[in-house]
Amino acid sequence: MDARFTAEQDEIRRTLRELLHKRCGPEELRAAVDTPAGRDPALWTALAEQLGLPGLALPEGYGGVGCSVTELALACEETGRALAPSPLLATAVLTAPLLLALGTDAQRADLLPRIASGALTAALAVPGPALATALGLTGHDPRGEWAGGGRAGGVQARQADGGWRLYGQVDQVLDGHSARLLVVAAHTGGYARSRVLLFLVRGDAAGLTRVRQTALDATRAQARLQFRHAEAELLGNGGDEVPAALTRLGDTAAVCLAAEAVGAAGRVLERTVGYVGQREQFGRPIGSFQAVKHRLADVYVQVQAARSAAYYAAWATAQGERVGGLALAQALQALRGAAAEGIQSHGGIGFTWEHDAHLYFKRAAGDELLFGPVHRLRAHAADLAHVFEEAG
Numbered sequence: 001m002d003a004r005f006t007a008e009q010d011e012i013r014r015t016l017r018e019l020l021h022k023r024c025g026p027e028e029l030r031a032a033v034d035t036p037a038g039r040d041p042a043l044w045t046a047l048a049e050q051l052g053l054p055g056l057a058l059p060e061g062y063g064g065v066g067c068s069v070t071e072l073a074l075a076c077e078e079t080g081r082a083l084a085p086s087p088l089l090a091t092a093v094l095t096a097p098l099l100l101a102l103g104t105d106a107q108r109a110d111l112l113p114r115i116a117s118g119a120l121t122a123a124l125a126v127p128g129p130a131l132a133t134a135l136g137l138t139g140h141d142p143r144g145e146w147a148g149g150g151r152a153g154g155v156q157a158r159q160a161d162g163g164w165r166l167y168g169q170v171d172q173v174l175d176g177h178s179a180r181l182l183v184v185a186a187h188t189g190g191y192a193r194s195r196v197l198l199f200l201v202r203g204d205a206a207g208l209t210r211v212r213q214t215a216l217d218a219t220r221a222q223a224r225l226q227f228r229h230a231e232a233e234l235l236g237n238g239g240d241e242v243p244a245a246l247t248r249l250g251d252t253a254a255v256c257l258a259a260e261a262v263g264a265a266g267r268v269l270e271r272t273v274g275y276v277g278q279r280e281q282f283g284r285p286i287g288s289f290q291a292v293k294h295r296l297a298d299v300y301v302q303v304q305a306a307r308s309a310a311y312y313a314a315w316a317t318a319q320g321e322r323v324g325g326l327a328l329a330q331a332l333q334a335l336r337g338a339a340a341e342g343i344q345s346h347g348g349i350g351f352t353w354e355h356d357a358h359l360y361f362k363r364a365a366g367d368e369l370l371f372g373p374v375h376r377l378r379a380h381a382a383d384l385a386h387v388f389e390e391a392g
Contacts, residue, residue: 005074012056033219038178038212058100069256075088087178123176199235258313272299272341279347338360
């Protein structure tokens with residue numbers, strides 16, 4: 001493994017950081033999350049047209065850049081630094097790989113070029129609070145029981161009028177209120193032979209109701225989706241490869257989420273170090289006190305270890321090694337620790353709504369609710385590695 005970044009990778013990080021510094025500062029961030037969409041459309045247009053971010057990991061044949069998950073993870077690290085509210089995670093990380101892996105030739109040719117250009121945003125809808133299980137991050141369920149019961153619960157798919165219709169409800173869908181395309185996991189086949197398939201639903205489909213939810217992390221907009229005889233199209237040919245595709249997606253998503261969390265942790269640590277170097281107590285900066293130095297040194301070690309784990313996971317995923325969940329656990333723990341120490345070190349101002357420290361803490365807590373928690377990520381990684389199995 002060569003741990004050095006290529007010139008292209010360094011350029012991706014540099015240009016993206018510069019753009020986000022100009023277009024997604026603290027004031028722009030707060031203004032964006034307060035809009036109905038929860039993001040700035042102009043920023044997404046800039047990310048798509050100037051940097052090609054939505055198609056970074058898509059093949060060139062579909063209008064993408066043709067990079068690997070490593071480049072996508074590096075981009076996520078920069079968006080994580082700024083807590084940039086954008087459809088990048090929902091569209092490029094969680095949905096586009098499924099379309100590429102499972103879609104028919106016609107579906108790929110129709111959807112992927114529009115995703116790569118930024119014109120089409122997408123979201124993955126998984127019934128119930130089971131996204132981490134569906135992606136194979138906190139458990140293994142090849143039968144798809146995470147999607148709800150065969151008779152009730154989750155989303156049901158039925159064939160009618162020569163097509164498919166969906167019924168049911170999905171909560172906690174990232175960018176589900178604004179995405180123009182939804183990839184929905186739904187039950188079909190009845191109770192006795194129930195299985196989970198993926199369906200494409202247009203954002204303006206009749207019978208679909210979308211409501212933005214109040215989320216702990218305001219920078220990650222979520223929605224509740226209700227399907228009432230909503231028209232849908234089967235993704236792919238309806239084979240049994242959906243669980244395996246979701247598991248592969250889970251490792252890629254974990255790598256990108258880990259990089260995102262590392263970027264956020266590094267940024268909040270930078271801001272905390274800058275603040276303790278300016279804030280004075282007893283006639284000198286509080287950063288000169290040994291206790292403060294030790295606490296921030298511990299945070300620095302955590303963040304650097306998490307960054308190394310995220311970078312290794314990005315490389316290893318391309319080699320077929322499943323370590324994304326473990327890297328995500330370490331990154332989320334580092335972000336929570338860095339954000340908590342940042343709040344504490346900032347004193348009274350760190351506890352206020354006006355300061356940005358709470359946004360980083362909520363990002364860590366929100367990601368744990370969606371993709372964790374940390375102890376379950378680690379426990380499942382240990383199960384996959386057979387750490388606690390007795391030697392036969």
